[in-house]
Amino acid sequence: MLVMCPVIRLAKQLISIPSISPLDLGCQKIILDRLIKIGFSIEQMNYRDINNIWAYKGSGTTLAFAGHTDVVHPGDENGWKFPPFFPVVHDGYLFGRGSADMKGALSAMIIAVENFVMKYPNHSGRIAFLITSDEESKAINGTKRIVKNLMLRKENIEYCVVGEPSSVALLGDVIKNGRRGSLTACLYIYGVQGHIAYARLSDNPIHEVLPFLSNLVSINWDNGNKFFPPTSLQIYEIQSGIGCNNMTPDRLLVKFNLRFSNVITSCSIKKRIEKLLIDFGLKYKIDWELSGTPFITKSGLLIDVVKDIIIKKCGISPKLLTTGGTSDGRFVYRMGSQILELGLVNKTIHQLNECTKVSDLKLLSEIYECIIEKLLL
Numbered sequence: 001m002l003v004m005c006p007v008i009r010l011a012k013q014l015i016s017i018p019s020i021s022p023l024d025l026g027c028q029k030i031i032l033d034r035l036i037k038i039g040f041s042i043e044q045m046n047y048r049d050i051n052n053i054w055a056y057k058g059s060g061t062t063l064a065f066a067g068h069t070d071v072v073h074p075g076d077e078n079g080w081k082f083p084p085f086f087p088v089v090h091d092g093y094l095f096g097r098g099s100a101d102m103k104g105a106l107s108a109m110i111i112a113v114e115n116f117v118m119k120y121p122n123h124s125g126r127i128a129f130l131i132t133s134d135e136e137s138k139a140i141n142g143t144k145r146i147v148k149n150l151m152l153r154k155e156n157i158e159y160c161v162v163g164e165p166s167s168v169a170l171l172g173d174v175i176k177n178g179r180r181g182s183l184t185a186c187l188y189i190y191g192v193q194g195h196i197a198y199a200r201l202s203d204n205p206i207h208e209v210l211p212f213l214s215n216l217v218s219i220n221w222d223n224g225n226k227f228f229p230p231t232s233l234q235i236y237e238i239q240s241g242i243g244c245n246n247m248t249p250d251r252l253l254v255k256f257n258l259r260f261s262n263v264i265t266s267c268s269i270k271k272r273i274e275k276l277l278i279d280f281g282l283k284y285k286i287d288w289e290l291s292g293t294p295f296i297t298k299s300g301l302l303i304d305v306v307k308d309i310i311i312k313k314c315g316i317s318p319k320l321l322t323t324g325g326t327s328d329g330r331f332v333y334r335m336g337s338q339i340l341e342l343g344l345v346n347k348t349i350h351q352l353n354e355c356t357k358v359s360d361l362k363l364l365s366e367i368y369e370c371i372i373e374k375l376l377l
């Protein structure tokens with residue numbers, strides 16, 4: 001029966017562990033025990049309170065699967081049809097936090113590798129796993145640290161498949177061959193506090209900042225290119241005010257984020273915004289946080305192989321996109337790997353009642369297995 005197939009069983013086992021980011025709570029132990037049984041060497045690369053695994057079998061050309069065991073908070077548990085950490089199959093869907101992002105895909109990877117190793121115990125090339133519990137929160141001591149360590153050791157990863165939920169409506173309809181960069185700014189505008197009835201004696205930062213903000217949001221940064229959509233800026237928070245109706249404040253905080261293409265750089269964005277602040281004569285302080293630079297796998301064997309397999313197994317031709325948030329792929333990319341993200345349908349990720357089609361889990365596992373066969377045999 002479909003429900004009892006190994007990938008569903010493993011997914012249920014992992015989902016029943018409430019590994020809210022950055023906790024792992026034993027998910028990785030389940031995975032590494034299975035990998036040890038099929039001959040993998042395991043290195044636990046734990047940094048501070050973060051659990052990570054680097055596991056590998058074989059030698060030579062390396063295909064690495066990357067993923068995370070942490071999940072986002074379930075939100076209001078009363079809003080769930082079934083408790084979020086009590087996986088249930090209902091109407092052909094597996095419900096539970098992490099079913100789509102991404103314990104389902106992790107299970108599909110493990111089962112695919114187990115099947116492959118059983119069929120080809122003396123396979124050529126190297127299969128590897130790079131698994132962290134720090135993807136959904138800070139992402140400082142997870143994949144970023146593992147990659148740093150691997151690069152110091154001059155390890156190679158030629159191909160990397162990240163199991164993030166890339167599919168939109170149907171399994172395999174979208175694969176991500178890159179991601180945009182992400183740059184966040186916390187901008188403080190300073191003025192002079194005063195009595196609201198004596199405005200000439202004060203300097204109201206709310207009024208001061210408005211023309212600047214209006215200019216900022218109307219900038220056309222670029223038009224994107226074949227691989228990336230145009231760069232976009234979104235203001236997501238503005239704070240100011242003293243809390244009473246007869247005073248104007250002395251400061252204002254505005255936070256905004258840019259998702260940027262590879263047509264521009266974070267440096268040029270920063271320069272342009274700081275010039276604008278000066279042009280508008282604002283007294284300011286700005287703190288920048290660059291959490292990812294754009295990366296892209298334009299072409300190569302990995303993309304060709306994956307496209308071909310999806311056409312055969314799913315009967316659709318996948319779109320290559322770079323939309324969405326950042327992913328841990330941005331760290332692995334530094335190793336010069338061909339990298340793409342292929343995972344389950346992302347319709348319910350981070351939502352109440354997160355779920356994934358049971359048949360998709362099985363199909364994804366078969367797709368992963370075909371990818372290994374095509375790249376390593």
Ligand SMILES: [Zn+2]
Nearest residue numbers: 101102164165
């Ligand atoms: Zn994820």
